[in-house]
Structures are given as structure tokens and as C-alpha cells.
Amino acid sequence: MRILLAPDSFKEAASAEAIAQAMARGIKRGNPQAECWLLPLSDGGEGLTQALVHATGGTLHDVETVDAVGRPIIAQFGFLGNKHTSRTAVVELASASGLEQVSPADRDPMAASTFGTGLLIRAAIDAGADRIVLGLGGSATTDGGTGLAHAFGFRFLDAHDSDIPLGGGALVDLARIDDSRVSDSIKNVPIVLACDVTNPLTGPEGAAHVFAPQKGATATQVELLDQGLANLARAIMQYNGRDIEHTPGAGAAGGTGGGMLGLFNATVKPGIELVLNLAHGREACAWADVVITGEGSIDSQTPYGKVPSGIAKLAQSQGKPTIAIGGTVTRDPHTVEALNETGIIATFGIAPGPADLTTLIANTERNVEITCAAIASTLRITAATSPCESA
Incomplete structure (x- = not known):
């Protein structure tokens, strides 16, 4: 399986590059056979x-x-x-x-x-x-x-x-x-x-x-x-x-x-749009079977000009699904519907449980790794049991 890892930074916690590296470690834990393309992104701000x-x-x-x-x-x-x-x-x-x-x-x-x-x-x-x-x-x-x-x-x-x-x-x-x-x-x-x-x-x-x-x-x-x-x-x-x-x-x-x-x-x-063009995002999406993206907060602003929605729309235009992770994830129906329309099929919060903000920020990369390991394991099982799977 080919997985494109294309996150934004998690503000005040980790850079986009650090998040992408943590994602890759998690993917390899969950599916050692997976191939990863790391494409840390930015919407024009930090990173x-x-x-x-x-x-x-x-x-x-x-x-x-x-x-x-x-x-x-x-x-x-x-x-x-x-x-x-x-x-x-x-x-x-x-x-x-x-x-x-x-x-x-x-x-x-x-x-x-x-x-x-x-x-x-x-x-x-x-x-x-x-x-x-x-x-x-x-x-x-x-x-x-x-x-x-x-x-x-x-x-x-x-x-x-x-x-x-x-x-x-x-x-x-x-x-x-x-x-x-x-x-x-x-x-x-x-x-x-x-x-x-x-x-x-x-x-x-x-x-x-x-x-x-x-x-x-x-x-x-x-x-x-x-x-x-x-x-x-x-x-x-x-x-x-x-x-x-x-x-x-x-x-x-x-x-x-x-x-x-x-x-x-x-x-x-x-x-x-500028970043995806300069960073050859279209070629990266064409290569991938699935895209994993993320930012610090997946919320009502995410569908509008942010990294997760930008890469998801590009992937969707090529028939590729996108999964998004975040430090916090909003579950209200309007936001979920708007995210789905951009091509994000599922969202995952990385917090392992109740904790103070300082602790959560300090453990961001570790929690990203654990979350992506679980996602990779699920994708591997799904691919292995799919009746449409071909050699």
C-alpha cells in the first residue's frame, strides 16, 4: 500500500516535517510493508x-x-x-x-x-x-x-x-x-x-x-x-x-x-494551492492509494483553505481517499459534512485520553505515531479482506 503523508504543522507543538516523520514511524509500525511519501505542507503561515x-x-x-x-x-x-x-x-x-x-x-x-x-x-x-x-x-x-x-x-x-x-x-x-x-x-x-x-x-x-x-x-x-x-x-x-x-x-x-x-x-x-503546485502535490496524490493529512485542530475552519481540505480536494479529483488527524477534532454534523465534501472520509483525534494541554502538546509526536499505527493496521486488514483486492 502506498500512503501519502501530507500534514500541516500542529501549532505550538510540532512542525509539519516532524509530524510527517511521526506519521511515517506509525505507518511502519502498523504495516511494515507500506510505502510512504512524506510531503509536509503549509497554507502560507508557519512552516x-x-x-x-x-x-x-x-x-x-x-x-x-x-x-x-x-x-x-x-x-x-x-x-x-x-x-x-x-x-x-x-x-x-x-x-x-x-x-x-x-x-x-x-x-x-x-x-x-x-x-x-x-x-x-x-x-x-x-x-x-x-x-x-x-x-x-x-x-x-x-x-x-x-x-x-x-x-x-x-x-x-x-x-x-x-x-x-x-x-x-x-x-x-x-x-x-x-x-x-x-x-x-x-x-x-x-x-x-x-x-x-x-x-x-x-x-x-x-x-x-x-x-x-x-x-x-x-x-x-x-x-x-x-x-x-x-x-x-x-x-x-x-x-x-x-x-x-x-x-x-x-x-x-x-x-x-x-x-x-x-x-x-x-x-x-x-x-x-500555491504550495501544492510548487510541491508537486498532484504527482504525489497520483502515486498514493490513500492520503493521511492533519493539523492541530480539525474544526469548522478546516474545510476552507486549510492544508487538510486542500490536499483532500486534490486527492479526491484523482479518486483517492483522505484521512485526517488532529490534536482536537470537531464532530458537529455541519463540519463533518463539509469535510466529507472535500474528500476527507474519516477523522481521528490523537489524544489518548483526558490530559492537561501541556502534556498533550509535549506528547504530540508520540500520539501522532500511535494514531497512525492504528490507522495503518486498519487499512492493512481492510485491504487483506476486501473482495475486490487484486494481486
């Missing part, structure tokens, strides 16, 4: 760089940069392999400007900036990249990508032509944008934004109202951040005539999607 580098035989590169609150850190970008015609670099915003990089006590939703991500992209371009894939997800910021743009020489000025500080809180004072220090070559580098949300830049469904509270913003700060992003949209309209305020995906990563669309040669693509 995007490693997933694409792993899938294409690319390379990882360490860079000195700063986190969302300006502290020095080491982050990574990757170059794709597989003889891609362009020199494509993959960057995760979460790697430098991610929420998980900053402890709750140190988070500052008004001053948090994407400047470190800009430094990471600059390093990739300096190393020879002529195309960037930027994963938008997991950010600690609501600055509309202005910090990132600042790293390339863009200036954001107030009414007195003074530079405003980094961070989304300062955007309420933005009067105009100056690009006199930005080279045309930088502006023209193609940037593909891997994004799994469709939120606009501003308003009730925008970046500030939906995502900033998760980054520590109070109700008052949310309103100020929303005003700042609206101000940024007006400034971009005055700068080059681009209207980005209500564009789907502009609200991704604290409005970084909007800033990138407004200031750079950027386009938006659904993260999982």
Missing part, C-alpha cells in the same frame, strides 16, 4: 519555507534580522530547488515578525512592525532571488506592511514631512509616501503572497477588528489601528492610484497584504 524547501530539494539560509518589537533574531529564507527557471526565494512573515516570536508580556500591537521581514526579503534578493513567495500568516503586527516597505527605502511621512515611527499605531499621522530612495528593480521584483484569508484591509472584517485583538490590542487600540490602515489606503491611492482598501486578502498579516499590493509588484494566491 511554509521548510515545506517548500523540503518538497523541492532547496536550501535554507540564516539571516540576522529583528523581530516585531525590534530585538535581534536569526530567521530563515529558502531557495526552491528542482531546477526552477527563476531563482525563487520563500519567506515567511512569521519567521521574523511572527506572534510566536514575542512573549505575551512583550507584545506591543501599536509599535509592532514588519521591518524584520523586509530585512529578510532584502537578504534573499541580495543573494540572487528574482522572485519571492511570501507567506502571510501568524504575524504580531498591524502596520499594513509599512515596516517591510521601510526596509526597502520607502518613507512614510507626516504633515510636516517628518518620518513617522514604525508600527501600526503611527499610521494615523501618515500624510504621504516617498519612494525616492527605492530602486525600480526592487519595486519590480515579482512577489507572490501566499494567503489563506480574504479579509479586506479595514472595517468590521478588516485586519484590525478581526486579528489585532489576538495580538494584544484593546478595543481603543483596534479603532486607532483601523483608522491608521484606512489612512494608509488613502496615502497609497494618492501615491500611485491603487485602491487596496477593500481588496480580498488585503487584511492578511495585519494589513501586510494590502501594503504589498499597493507598493510592490505583488499578487495574491491561496496559500495551499
Whole structure:
């Protein structure tokens, strides 16, 4: 039996690659004769760089940069392999400007900036990249990508032509944008934004109202951040005539999607579709008899743009069934029906029994292994007793 192992990361517990390895150990325990293809995936957030580098035989590169609150850190970008015609670099915003990089006590939703991500992209371009894939997800910021743009020489000025500080809180004072220090070559580098949300830049469904509270913003700060992003949209309209305020995906990563669309040669693509294309997901599904995927929580969001539903739809188009595992699994009928429609025929929770969250997170890889061993044993028995089995 050929089994494709194509999970996302289990957030705050294990990377997609670690989960795929744990799955493989479990499959071999349950069915030593099974063949496994490991294809760790990402929907554009955490794990995007490693997933694409792993899938294409690319390379990882360490860079000195700063986190969302300006502290020095080491982050990574990757170059794709597989003889891609362009020199494509993959960057995760979460790697430098991610929420998980900053402890709750140190988070500052008004001053948090994407400047470190800009430094990471600059390093990739300096190393020879002529195309960037930027994963938008997991950010600690609501600055509309202005910090990132600042790293390339863009200036954001107030009414007195003074530079405003980094961070989304300062955007309420933005009067105009100056690009006199930005080279045309930088502006023209193609940037593909891997994004799994469709939120606009501003308003009730925008970046500030939906995502900033998760980054520590109070109700008052949310309103100020929303005003700042609206101000940024007006400034971009005055700068080059681009209207980005209500564009789907502009609200991704604290409005970084909007800033990138407004200031750079950027386009938006659904993260999982982009990853599956670059990682040769169609070929992997064609090879497999069954697909096993997973993420930290199989819930009402899973059927919509997440890794399990993305790989399941691709497998379903080729007549291959998909099984999904998760740290937690929602069983309500609407979610189950939506999962079934994507091609996920069964879901399994990996928790062995009642336990506190800390213990469950610490034992994630072990519990994934045990769960996949049970799945593999069941699949082996089913195949052996099927009247349709052929030699």
C-alpha cells in the first residue's frame, strides 16, 4: 500500500516535517510493508519555507534580522530547488515578525512592525532571488506592511514631512509616501503572497477588528489601528492610484497584504494551492492509494483553505481517499459534512485520553505515531479482506 503523508504543522507543538516523520514511524509500525511519501505542507503561515524547501530539494539560509518589537533574531529564507527557471526565494512573515516570536508580556500591537521581514526579503534578493513567495500568516503586527516597505527605502511621512515611527499605531499621522530612495528593480521584483484569508484591509472584517485583538490590542487600540490602515489606503491611492482598501486578502498579516499590493509588484494566491503546485502535490496524490493529512485542530475552519481540505480536494479529483488527524477534532454534523465534501472520509483525534494541554502538546509526536499505527493496521486488514483486492 502506498500512503501519502501530507500534514500541516500542529501549532505550538510540532512542525509539519516532524509530524510527517511521526506519521511515517506509525505507518511502519502498523504495516511494515507500506510505502510512504512524506510531503509536509503549509497554507502560507508557519512552516511554509521548510515545506517548500523540503518538497523541492532547496536550501535554507540564516539571516540576522529583528523581530516585531525590534530585538535581534536569526530567521530563515529558502531557495526552491528542482531546477526552477527563476531563482525563487520563500519567506515567511512569521519567521521574523511572527506572534510566536514575542512573549505575551512583550507584545506591543501599536509599535509592532514588519521591518524584520523586509530585512529578510532584502537578504534573499541580495543573494540572487528574482522572485519571492511570501507567506502571510501568524504575524504580531498591524502596520499594513509599512515596516517591510521601510526596509526597502520607502518613507512614510507626516504633515510636516517628518518620518513617522514604525508600527501600526503611527499610521494615523501618515500624510504621504516617498519612494525616492527605492530602486525600480526592487519595486519590480515579482512577489507572490501566499494567503489563506480574504479579509479586506479595514472595517468590521478588516485586519484590525478581526486579528489585532489576538495580538494584544484593546478595543481603543483596534479603532486607532483601523483608522491608521484606512489612512494608509488613502496615502497609497494618492501615491500611485491603487485602491487596496477593500481588496480580498488585503487584511492578511495585519494589513501586510494590502501594503504589498499597493507598493510592490505583488499578487495574491491561496496559500495551499500555491504550495501544492510548487510541491508537486498532484504527482504525489497520483502515486498514493490513500492520503493521511492533519493539523492541530480539525474544526469548522478546516474545510476552507486549510492544508487538510486542500490536499483532500486534490486527492479526491484523482479518486483517492483522505484521512485526517488532529490534536482536537470537531464532530458537529455541519463540519463533518463539509469535510466529507472535500474528500476527507474519516477523522481521528490523537489524544489518548483526558490530559492537561501541556502534556498533550509535549506528547504530540508520540500520539501522532500511535494514531497512525492504528490507522495503518486498519487499512492493512481492510485491504487483506476486501473482495475486490487484486494481486
